[in-house]
Amino acid sequence: MGARPVEDLHLVSLTKAFGDMVAVDDLTLTIPAGSFFALLGASGCGKTTTLRMIAGLEDPTSGSIRIGEQDVTGLKAYRRPVNTVFQSYALFPHLDIFENVAFGLRRRRVKNIKPKVNAMLELVQLGPMARRKPSQLSGGQQQRVAVARALINEPDVLLLDEPLGALDLKLRRQMQIELKRIQTEVGTTFVHVTHDQEEAMTMADTVAVMNAGRIEQLGHPAEIYELPRSAFVANFLGQSNLIEGQRQDDGDMVTVVAHGVAFRLLRSRNAAAGGSVIVGVRPEKITVVDAADAARVPDGHNQVAGTVTDVSYSGVSTQYLIRARWGQELIVFEQNVIVGDRCDVGDEVVMHWAPEHSFGLDGSQDVYAGVEPAVLELEAAQ
Amino acid sequence: MRWLRRNLVGIIGILVLVYLFVPIAVVIALSFNKPAGKFNISWNQFSADAWTNLCGVPGVCSSFVTSIQIGIISTLIATVMGTLIAFALVRYRFRGRSTTNLLIFLPMATPEVVMGSSLLALFLNLRFPLGAVTVAIAHIMFIISFVVVTVKARLQGMDPRLEEAARDLYASPRATFRYVTFPLVLPGIIGAALLGFSLSFDDFIISFFNAGTLVTFPIFIWGAAQRGIPPQVNALATIVFLAALAIVLIAQVVSYRRRRALQGA
Numbered sequence: 001m002g003a004r005p006v007e008d009l010h011l012v013s014l015t016k017a018f019g020d021m022v023a024v025d026d027l028t029l030t031i032p033a034g035s036f037f038a039l040l041g042a043s044g045c046g047k048t049t050t051l052r053m054i055a056g057l058e059d060p061t062s063g064s065i066r067i068g069e070q071d072v073t074g075l076k077a078y079r080r081p082v083n084t085v086f087q088s089y090a091l092f093p094h095l096d097i098f099e100n101v102a103f104g105l106r107r108r109r110v111k112n113i114k115p116k117v118n119a120m121l122e123l124v125q126l127g128p129m130a131r132r133k134p135s136q137l138s139g140g141q142q143q144r145v146a147v148a149r150a151l152i153n154e155p156d157v158l159l160l161d162e163p164l165g166a167l168d169l170k171l172r173r174q175m176q177i178e179l180k181r182i183q184t185e186v187g188t189t190f191v192h193v194t195h196d197q198e199e200a201m202t203m204a205d206t207v208a209v210m211n212a213g214r215i216e217q218l219g220h221p222a223e224i225y226e227l228p229r230s231a232f233v234a235n236f237l238g239q240s241n242l243i244e245g246q247r248q249d250d251g252d253m254v255t256v257v258a259h260g261v262a263f264r265l266l267r268s269r270n271a272a273a274g275g276s277v278i279v280g281v282r283p284e285k286i287t288v289v290d291a292a293d294a295a296r297v298p299d300g301h302n303q304v305a306g307t308v309t310d311v312s313y314s315g316v317s318t319q320y321l322i323r324a325r326w327g328q329e330l331i332v333f334e335q336n337v338i339v340g341d342r343c344d345v346g347d348e349v350v351m352h353w354a355p356e357h358s359f360g361l362d363g364s365q366d367v368y369a370g371v372e373p374a375v376l377e378l379e380a381a382q
Numbered sequence: 383m384r385w386l387r388r389n390l391v392g393i394i395g396i397l398v399l400v401y402l403f404v405p406i407a408v409v410i411a412l413s414f415n416k417p418a419g420k421f422n423i424s425w426n427q428f429s430a431d432a433w434t435n436l437c438g439v440p441g442v443c444s445s446f447v448t449s450i451q452i453g454i455i456s457t458l459i460a461t462v463m464g465t466l467i468a469f470a471l472v473r474y475r476f477r478g479r480s481t482t483n484l485l486i487f488l489p490m491a492t493p494e495v496v497m498g499s500s501l502l503a504l505f506l507n508l509r510f511p512l513g514a515v516t517v518a519i520a521h522i523m524f525i526i527s528f529v530v531v532t533v534k535a536r537l538q539g540m541d542p543r544l545e546e547a548a549r550d551l552y553a554s555p556r557a558t559f560r561y562v563t564f565p566l567v568l569p570g571i572i573g574a575a576l577l578g579f580s581l582s583f584d585d586f587i588i589s590f591f592n593a594g595t596l597v598t599f600p601i602f603i604w605g606a607a608q609r610g611i612p613p614q615v616n617a618l619a620t621i622v623f624l625a626a627l628a629i630v631l632i633a634q635v636v637s638y639r640r641r642r643a644l645q646g647a
Contacts, residue, residue: 057546077549078557084550090543094565103561104551149551 006033006189007068009054009157014063016049023049025213027063031157031206036183036190038204040197042236042370046213047193051159054191056080067156078107083150084159088166089142091134097121097145098130104153120152123182140171147179151186160192164199176203197237201225209233211370225282229271231361234280236370241286241330243279244367247272253355259326263302265358276363284333285357288320291348303352304330308343318342322351406623413616420610432613439612445602446618452514452598453582456521461575463522464529465567471530472537489527497524498591505592512594520588525578532577536570576629583622 009031016024024046031037039047052058054065056077064073072080083104091100102117110116121127124144134142143163150158163179164172180203183190194200200207201221208218209232217224217233225238234240245258253264256277263279270277281302289296297303309329310321313336320332320343332351334342343349386393412422416429437443470476471483489497498520505516544566548558586600593601603615 055550057549077546078552078554082550084547086543086547086550088543090541090547092544092547092562103548103553107552107554107557107561153551 006156006187008033009189009191010066011050011054012064012066014050014053014065015061016046016053016058017061022213024053024060027213027215029208029215029218031189031191033189034187035206036180036192036204038192038194038200038207039210040194040200040207040237041210042195045210047195047210048161050210051084051161051191051193054157055082055084055159057084081156082159083153083155083157084161085143085146085150085163087162089134089146091142091145091149093134096131096133097126097137100134100145101149101152103149108153116152120148123151123185124148139167140175143167143175144178147182151182151188155188157189157191160190162194163192164194164196172199179203201237207237209237211236227269227359228280229361230369231278231280231365231367232370234359234361234370235368239283239331240280241283242361242367243328244363245277245279246363247275247277254360256360259324259328261304263358264300264355265360266356269356269358270360272360272362274363278361278363278365278367280359280361281353281357283319283331284317284335286330286332286351286353288322288332288334288343288349288351290343291350294350297350297352298354301352301354302358303350305348305350306330308345308347308349311343311345313342322349409616410620410623413613413620415613415616417610417613422611422613422616429613432617436614436617439606439614441597441602442606442612442614442618445597445599448514448597449583449599452518452521453579456518456525456582457575457578459518460522460525460578461529461571464526464574465533465571467526468530468533468537472534486527486530489524490531494585494587498588501588502591512592513596516592516594517589517596517598520592521582521585524585524588525581528577528581529571529574532574533567533570536567540566580626 011027011029011031014024014027014029015022027046027050039050041047049058053060056072056075056079060073064071066072067081072082092103095103098117098121101120102113105113105116118127118130121130124147126141126144126148129137129141129145134145137145143166146163160179164175167175176199179190192200192204204221206219207221207224209216209224211232217229224233228234228237228240231242234242243258243263245256245263248255248257248262250267252267254267254270254277256263256265256279258279265279272278279302291305294303294305304324306322306324308320309323310319312319315336317333317335320334321329322332323329330351411425413432414428414430415422415425416427416431418424418426431438467482467486471479471486501516501520501523502512505512510516540563544562545558548562549555553561584600586604589598590601590604597605599618603611606612606615
């Protein structure tokens with residue numbers, strides 16, 4: 001496998017409209033050869049449509065798709081060097097596992113199929129299942145058949161459409177590691193579409209967060225997580241505390257005043273051009289101290305006083321909801337490394353974090369963009 | 383009293399089964415009868431004559447063969463046409479599609495007497511000679527509706543992603559049809575064909591209007607009923623019944639095996 005050099009996948013001004021609805025909006029993107037690339041977004045953001053256009057199952061309204069130097073935009077799905085692992089697998093129910101995996105090779109009249117199929121079934125650890133029918137396999141096994149059936153054709157690009165969506169949580173973790181192992185082994189470019197931010201971050205080298213047909217931010221998972229450039233990304237990828245304020249003065253640091261509190265952040269971490277800025281901080285970056293110990297807060301740290309409204313203990317960490325003076329509730333994760341008392345509901349506390357951990361976003365955005373609707377409803381109910 | 387209450391459902395069940403199977407049992411029993419007079423109605427004496435001399439009565443076997451021939455030919459033609467219509471209705475958007483959908487049901491809804499007499503009027507007006515061809519044309523007409531309905535349901539129930547997966551795996555449109563679509567729809571087509579054949583074999587009213595001098599098996603029985611039905615008819619009916627039973631049993635065994643294989647996994 002991998003005798004042929006794999007090539008970069010280029011999407012150039014790719015657009016797809018269904019009537020008035022623009023599903024994918026002028027998307028330009030290069031996916032490096034051999035990378036594990038995740039397209040992350042909520043349902044309806046255009047990620048699946050993008051995948052289907054790469055597969056050739058959907059024609060773009062405009063724009064082009066290239067693999068290396070070859071333009072494949074007009075190429076029929078069955079002539080593209082691209083294979084797909086479908087959501088819910090779409091295994092052929094009337095064929096056994098061997099024939100499912102052999103399907104692509106048979107259609108291309110490849111000679112000497114048997115050893116290839118057997119080797120592929122070994123790779124996904126399904127050797128003994130060759131003569132079973134898909135309905136006789138468990139969800140995880142079916143998933144591996146779907147991967148084998150696509151990979152055996154040695155595609156330039158393997159597309160995965162929510163491949164783990166039908167599995168339960170434990171199996172999903174297992175398959176994440178499994179898929180990553182297979183990808184490392186074969187070296188093929190994987191393009192993985194998912195709405196699960198944790199899945200995208202653990203598996204992919206590069207994550208592209210999609211929203212309303214466009215890519216909001218693209219980069220290494222840690223890079224996007226640590227420095228989100230829009231409210232949508234800050235909320236959709238993990239959780240964030242976002243506080244709306246006005247820019248005061250610019251020294252080495254940008255100072256933003258919100259609700260009478262001054263917050264400082266690094267100039268390089270501020271994405272806002274204008275005067276209104278959203279100050280953001282991830283929940284695990286915040287430290288909580290008792291109000292009586294406010295003097296222990298290091299100099300220069302951003303700090304917010306508040307009252308604990310909710311404590312939920314989850315083993316590794318404890319999640320606090322703390323209401324600031326102006327009424328907004330901030331989320332804080334604390335590692336359970338401290339022996340002794342944790343805060344209780346009703347405690348007066350001070351939250352603080354280093355300026356390096358703040359990020360600034362353009363103030364014209366909706367601070368709730370990208371928050372799960374269920375969470376919003378909960379907040380509205382309170 | 384309490385016993386009755388506890389077993390009421392079972393008793394009613396047995397009575398219904400008796401109700402369903404007594405007529406068939408009578409038909410089979412009378413195939414072994416040696417009728418006393420003209421009519422094979424009351425039990426006289428055991429005899430295997432009807433079975434050893436199946437074609438002993440003039441016309442009985444030839445009408446049986448005629449019905450089978452017409453059944454096979456009209457089923458074949460109707461199944462091919464009906465399957466194509468079902469594909470067109472499910473897969474393509476065209477003008478008059480919903481009207482066609484509606485019209486397809488019409489032959490099923492029309493009373494057979496009306497359809498038979500109208501067809502006769504049509505054939506007479508066209509001076510088309512009545513016979514096997516006109517009977518077959520009539521049969522094809524009403525079988526098509528059943529085929530379209532059955533195959534359509536099967537096609538609509540098919541996951542469209544299976545065909546996309548085939549295309550994704552280098553299957554041209556033709557190969558996709560041959561290796562994925564057709565094998566998946568086939569059980570529906572076979573079911574439709576079996577139903578079509580039994581409808582054709584069984585049909586009396588429409589056939590009677592359009593047969594001319596042709597004698598199908600139902601027409602033969604109807605004619606014979608005036609003079610007394612020979613036990614050979616019972617024997618042939620028993621054969622048809624057993625054949626149908628065999629088909630049902632085979633289908634059951636196949637699906638049972640498949641289910642057991644699934645559970646064994």
